[in-house]
Amino acid sequence: MIVRRLVALILGAIVVVGLGVAGGVIRTASTDAAKQTITSWVDDTVDHHITHGAPVTAQPVTATPAGPGDQAVKRDVADLLATVRVVGALPEHSGYERSCRSGKGCVFGPAWTDDSDAAMSHNGCDTRNDILRSQLARVQLDPKSRGCKVVSGVLDPDPYTGAVLEFRKGTTSSDIEIDHVFPLEAAWHAGAHDWPLATRVAFANDPANLLAVDGSRNSAKGSKSIADWLPPNRAYVCTYIATYLRVAADYQLPITRADQTTAQHHCR
Numbered sequence: 001m002i003v004r005r006l007v008a009l010i011l012g013a014i015v016v017v018g019l020g021v022a023g024g025v026i027r028t029a030s031t032d033a034a035k036q037t038i039t040s041w042v043d044d045t046v047d048h049h050i051t052h053g054a055p056v057t058a059q060p061v062t063a064t065p066a067g068p069g070d071q072a073v074k075r076d077v078a079d080l081l082a083t084v085r086v087v088g089a090l091p092e093h094s095g096y097e098r099s100c101r102s103g104k105g106c107v108f109g110p111a112w113t114d115d116s117d118a119a120m121s122h123n124g125c126d127t128r129n130d131i132l133r134s135q136l137a138r139v140q141l142d143p144k145s146r147g148c149k150v151v152s153g154v155l156d157p158d159p160y161t162g163a164v165l166e167f168r169k170g171t172t173s174s175d176i177e178i179d180h181v182f183p184l185e186a187a188w189h190a191g192a193h194d195w196p197l198a199t200r201v202a203f204a205n206d207p208a209n210l211l212a213v214d215g216s217r218n219s220a221k222g223s224k225s226i227a228d229w230l231p232p233n234r235a236y237v238c239t240y241i242a243t244y245l246r247v248a249a250d251y252q253l254p255i256t257r258a259d260q261t262t263a264q265h266h267c268r
Contacts, residue, residue, distance in 0.1 A: 073238045077267040080245035085254040093193040096185050107193075108184050109201035117198060118205040124148060127205040131178050135212040136167060159240070160217040160231040177215040180204070181240065182247040185223035190253040209247045227258035230266070238267040 097105025109116065112127040120130045125148035133139055136153030155165040155176055167176045184192075184204060192200055203209070221229045226244050230237050241263045248255050255263075 087254045090189045096188040108204040117202040162233040177218040179218045183223040
């Protein structure tokens with residue numbers, strides 16, 4: 001329980017640290033140093049528990065509780081709406097190709113690469129398993145993977161549906177996917193097409209923008225913004241909107257007027 005709370009606090013710190021100023025393109029030495037400290041702390045904590053034979057668990061993402069916490073999220077949304085740039089619509093920019101197969105664009109780099117500037121990268125584990133380890137409960141790891149690969153765990157609850165989902169590698173693992181809250185394709189049209197490749201790769205692997213969620217809901221969402229898709233779990237809607245807006249603010253990505261209206265309507 002202590003480890004779960006500590007890791008949850010660290011992930012919260014990662015959100016605050018972000019990927020730097022100016023949308024992650026311009027960095028400061030103090031920001032990078034803070035990120036390295038956080039990442040090192042996470043890795044040391046995980047390594048300690050792997051060494052001592054205990055399954056690595058972390059506080060899962062949960063629905064926003066009613067009461068003061070809910071009001072705090074709504075205040076966050078209001079503050080973020082005052083920060084992000086609002087446009088009428090996002091222009092269409094050609095060239096988006098997520099695939100890294102031969103002849104494809106690979107514009108956000110190889111999926112779940114460990115080689116990026118994102119927090120938790122360069123720890124010897126791919127990003128997908130990093131997120132599973134940090135957001136699932138009762139995690140069991142493959143002992144042959146140096147403590148990286150998750151073989152089982154529980155998403156309790158799934159933030160998008162509120163249901164409890166079981167993860168078992170090779171059987172129910174496809175039921176849980178890792179979602180980019182601010183979708184990659186939407187980010188491409190919002191400005192990522194002009195970013196250096198290294199910034200796009202960091203964005204695609206930034207834990208502040210990643211959630212372990214129900215696979216079918218993730219597929220239904222696709223590349224939709226908050227104006228066109230929100231989690232069916234109503235208790236989590238404002239938290240989801242706040243995450244979307246925080247990523248937009250961190251990377252200086254604009255939102256549409258429809259996104260703004262949606263956020264104001266659901267989080268007033």
